[in-house]
Amino acid sequence: MKTERNLSQADLELFRTTVGTVIPLKNRPAAPSRKKPLPLLRKQHSNEMEILPDRLSDHYQPIEQGDEQLSFARSGLQKATLKKLKKGHYRIEDRLDLHGYRRQEARQILQEFLHYAHKNSYRCFILIHGKGRSSKEQGPILKPLVASWLQQSEAVLAYASTRQKDGGSGALYVLLRRADKEW
Numbered sequence: 001m002k003t004e005r006n007l008s009q010a011d012l013e014l015f016r017t018t019v020g021t022v023i024p025l026k027n028r029p030a031a032p033s034r035k036k037p038l039p040l041l042r043k044q045h046s047n048e049m050e051i052l053p054d055r056l057s058d059h060y061q062p063i064e065q066g067d068e069q070l071s072f073a074r075s076g077l078q079k080a081t082l083k084k085l086k087k088g089h090y091r092i093e094d095r096l097d098l099h100g101y102r103r104q105e106a107r108q109i110l111q112e113f114l115h116y117a118h119k120n121s122y123r124c125f126i127l128i129h130g131k132g133r134s135s136k137e138q139g140p141i142l143k144p145l146v147a148s149w150l151q152q153s154e155a156v157l158a159y160a161s162t163r164q165k166d167g168g169s170g171a172l173y174v175l176l177r178r179a180d181k182e183w
Contacts, residue, residue: 068131068161068169069160069161069169070143070147070159070160070161070169070172071086071158071159071160071161072147072150072151072156072158072159072160073157073158074156074157074158077157077158081157081158081175082158082160085124085158085159085160085173085175086160086161086173087163088162088163088166088173090123090124090173090175091123091124092124092125092126092166092173093117093122093123093124093125094117094122094125094126095125095126095127095128096109096110096113096125096126096127096128097128098110098127098128098129098130098142098146099128099129099130099142099170100130101142103141103142103145106142106145106146107145107149110127110146110149110150111149111153114153114155114156114176115155117155117176118155118176118177118179119179120179121178121179122176123175123176123178124173124174124175124176125173125174125176126162126166126167126171126172126173126174127146127150127159127171127172127174128167128170128171129142129143129146129170129171129172130142130143130170131143131168131169131170143170146172147159147172150172150174154177155176155177156174156175156176156177157175157176157177158174158175159172159173159174159175160172160173161173
């Protein structure tokens with residue numbers, strides 16, 4: 001006798017004896033991890049990264065940003081360059097996700113990543129800072145800090161909120177100086 005799946009009775013018996021008793025798994029999502037792993041670059045270059053001077057301050061007053069969309073360009077940078085950045089026309093060479101990190105961890109990881117990216121001749125990357133929705137009444141915490149830190153770094157030429165498909169107002173395209181120029 002054939003079943004709905006076109007298997008013979010002998011095939012079904014063989015399958016049941018081979019597989020044995022099966023207990024279905026309960027469909028439970030895994031518990032979220034409390035501690036996020038540090039980026040690979042910290043593990044690879046831990047000795048080198050420890051000697052980096054702390055160049056980013058939490059007390060720097062960034063240029064005021066009016067709405068949810070952020071953008072910044074160093075003086076002297078062509079307007080067309082910022083326009084291209086806002087449209088996502090630069091090749092994205094990496095991503096850094098700071099979403100969910102505490103202030104001190106995020107600052108340290110960003111500083112290390114900027115050093116790593118500059119050293120490896122990255123030109124453009126996406127930095128995810130989140131939209132700050134879990135901060136409720138406080139508003140976003142990391143978003144304005146990230147904007148401030150990026151403006152303080154001499155390696156950064158410009159940044160702009162990403163297009164919707166890349167994260168919208170929860171992420172930035174970051175354009176770096178060419179590696180041949182020291183900062």
